[in-house]
Amino acid sequence: MRLVPPQDPDECVQLLAAHVRKINPDIEVTNEKGLKPYSGSRTGPFAEAASDALEFGFGARPAFTREGGSIGAVLSMAEAWNVPITLLGLSLPVDGYHGPNESFAWGQARGGMLTFVRYFERVAALART
Numbered sequence: 001m002r003l004v005p006p007q008d009p010d011e012c013v014q015l016l017a018a019h020v021r022k023i024n025p026d027i028e029v030t031n032e033k034g035l036k037p038y039s040g041s042r043t044g045p046f047a048e049a050a051s052d053a054l055e056f057g058f059g060a061r062p063a064f065t066r067e068g069g070s071i072g073a074v075l076s077m078a079e080a081w082n083v084p085i086t087l088l089g090l091s092l093p094v095d096g097y098h099g100p101n102e103s104f105a106w107g108q109a110r111g112g113m114l115t116f117v118r119y120f121e122r123v124a125a126l127a128r129t
Contacts, residue, residue, distance in 0.1 A: 002037075004066065009034025038075040038085070039066070046086045049122035054088065057115030088115060 001012055010031065017029035041047055042064040054062040071087075078085045090112040096102045 005037050005039045035072045036075050040086055041084055045126050046084045049119055050086050050088055053115045053119035056118040057111040
């Protein structure tokens with residue numbers, strides 16, 4: 001399951017298991033692991049740095065959308081270090097991310113490199129203010 005804040009993985013598995021039991025009591029649902037969802041900020045200096053960097057790298061302001069992702073370390077880092085984590089997605093729907101024919105166009109890679117250079121410049125400037 002892909003969760004969104006404030007859903008709890010354990011609670012979601014329990015709800016799923018209860019629902020499945022109603023349909024077929026012979027099916028066993030097990031919970032092997034779960035990741036709590038993370039939602040980054042779409043406002044503030046880091047989001048503005050990301051927006052500026054993406055515009056620099058790709059020539060247009062980004063549309064901040066909620067995107068699924070299961071990078072378990074992200075929430076752990078945000079909580080342990082008490083810092084905002086900004087994710088900069090560079091792939092396109094046509095890239096078939098994690099699919100059998102996954103691809104990534106060189107134009108996207110070039111834009112991504114420009115984006116990250118600009119983002120780190122902007123974030124470094126924040127530290128000096």
